[in-house]
Amino acid sequence: MDTSPALLLLLALGFCEYGHGVRSPKDITQLQVGQKLELECQTEKDIGASWIHQDKSGTLHFIVFISSMSRATFEGNQRTSPRFEASKYNTIYQLVVKSFTPQDEGNYFCMMNWNQRLYFSPGQPAFLPGQQHLHPTSLSPAKMPSTS
Numbered sequence: 001m002d003t004s005p006a007l008l009l010l011l012a013l014g015f016c017e018y019g020h021g022v023r024s025p026k027d028i029t030q031l032q033v034g035q036k037l038e039l040e041c042q043t044e045k046d047i048g049a050s051w052i053h054q055d056k057s058g059t060l061h062f063i064v065f066i067s068s069m070s071r072a073t074f075e076g077n078q079r080t081s082p083r084f085e086a087s088k089y090n091t092i093y094q095l096v097v098k099s100f101t102p103q104d105e106g107n108y109f110c111m112m113n114w115n116q117r118l119y120f121s122p123g124q125p126a127f128l129p130g131q132q133h134l135h136p137t138s139l140s141p142a143k144m145p146s147t148s
Contacts, residue, residue: 033102033128037096039094039095042092043110050064051111063075064086106125106127107125
């Protein structure tokens with residue numbers, strides 16, 4: 001399995017948690033195609049947070065950064081997204097999957113960069129009923145790009 005450097009970093013940090021966690025609807029096991037999924041990340045610091053999606057193959061995808069001033073920046077430096085909404089209230093950072101699809105299955109992480117350290121929330125699994133959950137088979141060192 002090809003592993004991205006970001007995944008290895010995530011695993012090397014051991015899913016560090018520093019005063020923040022992800023909250024989701026109580027019955028996330030009953031997700032349906034087309035359903036809205038709302039996730040919240042409660043933090044102790046008002047410094048901004050990012051949302052990251054780990055798909056079923058283990059690949060990490062940046063979704064959005066929400067600044068402490070509530071400004072959302074999605075992938076590609078976009079202000080809006082056709083698939084996601086993002087907002088902030090006090091120290092709660094919210095991600096909404098507008099209409100859940102099989103492409104959205106996987107684990108969702110909230111990440112903060114504070115004092116030159118990255119902190120990840122525990123992963124929040126989101127899968128359609130009967131679908132196989134994320135099970136990376138093995139990890140291998142990331143290949144560094146060649147300089148020649």
